[in-house]
């Protein structure tokens with residue numbers, strides 16, 4: 001899987017492009033396009049605040065036609081690798097399902113299985129993972 005920073009104009013897949021256009025941004029937000037063997041397979045939207053703060057996984061998106069093939073899991077790993085390589089000690093995200101086929105509860109369970117634990121005193125349901133190494 002290859003992850004390259006992107007703008008929505010560079011995205012060909014209509015669903016990914018639409019997410020790239022809709023997904024909100026703050027000053028730290030960057031969008032990355034994931035490809036596999038030349039095909040677009042997902043979008044990763046992250047916030048890169050100063051490295052003393054957690055790296056924020058803002059959105060992971062895989063087009064509907066290719067879900068449940070492991071791409072989402074690999075995108076999550078790729079996001080964590082990016083965070084480590086940039087010197088972040090932890091990754092934070094707020095699980096929010098954008099597709100009712102993947103229930104909010106199941107999504108929260110998936111992140112928990114991947115090592116994300118509730119952030120203390122979080123008002124918005126944020127979960128955090130310490131990134132070793």
Ligand SMILES: CC(C)(COP(=O)(O)OP(=O)(O)OC[C@H]1O[C@@H](n2cnc3c(N)ncnc32)[C@H](O)[C@@H]1OP(=O)(O)O)[C@@H](O)C(=O)NCCC(=O)NCCS
Nearest residue numbers: 060061062067068069070071072073096097098101102106
């Ligand atoms: C979340 C999303 C990126 C997952 O992508 P994916 O390529 O289908 O994910 P994977 O195939 O790697 O599956 C990841 C895990 O979630 C589980 N899962 C995926 N879809 C599921 C569903 N509809 N219901 C229940 N569990 C589901 C899988 O079982 C898998 O876990 P496992 O492999 O450990 O068993 C994709 O569903 C998506 O783009 N959804 C819309 C955007 C969204 O809601 N993003 C989350 C923002 S926080």
